[in-house]
Amino acid sequence: MNSKTTGHEQLQRIADAFDEEILNASPAQLREELAAEGLDEGKVIAEMDAALAEAKKSYGKLRLEQAKAAVAARAIAPSNVSPIDKERIRGKLASMRSGAGDNVAGMIMAARKGKGLSDNDEEGTLNDLAQLEELEKEGDEE
Amino acid sequence: MSDSEVVSGTEPRNAKHLAPEEVLEKLDSFSADDKIRLRLIERRRCAGTDFQSGQLYSEAVCRALIGKRKCPIDVSLIAFIAQTMRSIASHRRAKLKRERSLTKASRGGDATEIVVATNQHNPEAALIEQEDTDIVTAIYECLDGDDEAQLVIMALAEGKKGKELRDEIGIDQATYDYAMRRIKKALKKKFPEGLPS
Numbered sequence: 017m018n019s020k021t022t023g024h025e026q027l028q029r030i031a032d033a034f035d036e037e038i039l040n041a042s043p044a045q046l047r048e049e050l051a052a053e054g055l056d057e058g059k060v061i062a063e064m065d066a067a068l069a070e071a072k073k074s075y076g077k078l079r080l081e082q083a084k085a086a087v088a089a090r091a092i093a094p095s096n097v098s099p100i101d102k103e104r105i106r107g108k109l110a111s112m113r114s115g116a117g118d119n120v121a122g123m124i125m126a127a128r129k130g131k132g133l134s135d136n137d138e139e140g141t142l143n144d145l146a147q148l149e150e151l152e153k154e155g156d157e158e
Numbered sequence: 159m160s161d162s163e164v165v166s167g168t169e170p171r172n173a174k175h176l177a178p179e180e181v182l183e184k185l186d187s188f189s190a191d192d193k194i195r196l197r198l199i200e201r202r203r204c205a206g207t208d209f210q211s212g213q214l215y216s217e218a219v220c221r222a223l224i225g226k227r228k229c230p231i232d233v234s235l236i237a238f239i240a241q242t243m244r245s246i247a248s249h250r251r252a253k254l255k256r257e258r259s260l261t262k263a264s265r266g267g268d269a270t271e272i273v274v275a276t277n278q279h280n281p282e283a284a285l286i287e288q289e290d291t292d293i294v295t296a297i298y299e300c301l302d303g304d305d306e307a308q309l310v311i312m313a314l315a316e317g318k319k320g321k322e323l324r325d326e327i328g329i330d331q332a333t334y335d336y337a338m339r340r341i342k343k344a345l346k347k348k349f350p351e352g353l354p355s
Contacts, residue, residue, distance in 0.1 A: 021315070021316070022287055022290075022291075023287055023288075023290040023291025023292075023293075023294050024286060024287050024290040024291075026290075026294050026315035026316075027290040027293055027294050027315075027353075027355045028248075028355060029314055029315050029316070029317050030294070030297065030311060030314050030315050030353070030355070031202070031203075031244070031353055031355035032244070033314040033319060034202065034342075034353070035199050035202075035240050035244065036319070037338065038195050038198050038199055039195060039199075039236065039237055039240060041195070043191050046191055046194045046195065046198070047194075049194075049198055050194060050198070052342075052343075052346065053198065053201065055197070055201075057190070057194065060193065060194055060197045061190055061193050061194070063197070063211060063212050064188075064193040064196065064197055064212070064215065065193075066212060067212035067213070067215045067216040067219070068185055068215075068216070068219060070212070070216045071215075071216040071217075071219035071220045071223065072182070072219075072223075074216075074220050075178075075220055075223040075224060078224060
């Protein structure tokens with residue numbers, strides 16, 4: 017016997033051999049094993065089906081939770097507009113506000129029934145303007 | 159299953175492993191014999207753990223589905239689930255042993271030349287090793303007087319199987335099958351709940 021083999025390794029190998037016996041057993045040998053364990057075939061199959069259903073349920077629940085988390089993460093994802101760009105565009109927005117009546121702030125205020133521009137409105141407008149600039153640049157390059 | 163697990167179904171397809179939908183498809187096509195095989199293996203692997211009937215199998219299936227344990231495409235899913243149950247049960251058993259902080263009385267004699275891990279820097283591993291060594295000793299003891307069966311156990315413990323095992327002991331398949339039946343019967347008597355391994 018290999019003197020370096022631990023008791024743990026030996027036990028694992030013996031147990032693995034028994035598993036292998038079961039994996040390779042014929043249908044008749046399986047029924048014989050079931051009878052030796054005092055188990056009823058119909059009950060065993062019903063229990064295994066129930067266990068599988070439980071596993072599928074857990075898996076489905078986990079996928080749903082992950083999908084919800086992904087949606088939530090997208091909703092709070094930070095803008096990809098750099099702070100420097102934002103400051104420049106913020107200036108542009110301010111000059112638009114001070115301009116004629118068809119400016120952006122005016123349009124949003126109209127949509128808000130005369131109420132002021134909220135922080136979210138302003139942030140969204142800044143992002144929109146930044147994206148517009150990007151599109152304009154791309155157009156110039158073509 | 160832990161809530162923090164990540165479902166691999168959202169990741170790019172890995173052609174070396176079964177995708178979750180493929181695992182599901184195979185699980186649904188398990189025959190009655192497949193279910194019996196897995197139930198018998200689960201029953202034995204539950205020994206020494208706190209898993210109730212069906213729980214270990216369900217946990218193994220969950221891990222295969224979420225991709226925490228990935229089934230290679232060239233491995234039978236039944237064998238993979240059996241291996242996963244073995245791994246989960248082994249970890250649970252070790253965890254329970256740690257929690258219980260068992261102290262075992264030293265056993266007398268060592269006929270199997272087993273090297274006992276005595277690493278005092280890892281007393282938990284030493285405890286598990288001692289318990290497993292005791293179980294191996296008990297296996298030999300319950301086959302006392304049946305030299306053929308003890309030789310089979312010794313060869314299995316060395317990792318031998320099939321023709322190599324039969325040739326080493328000098329027995330044919332029928333003699334091996336009969337020896338295994340005697341071994342299983344003796345172990346069932348000694349470990350009614352299954353071999354805690």
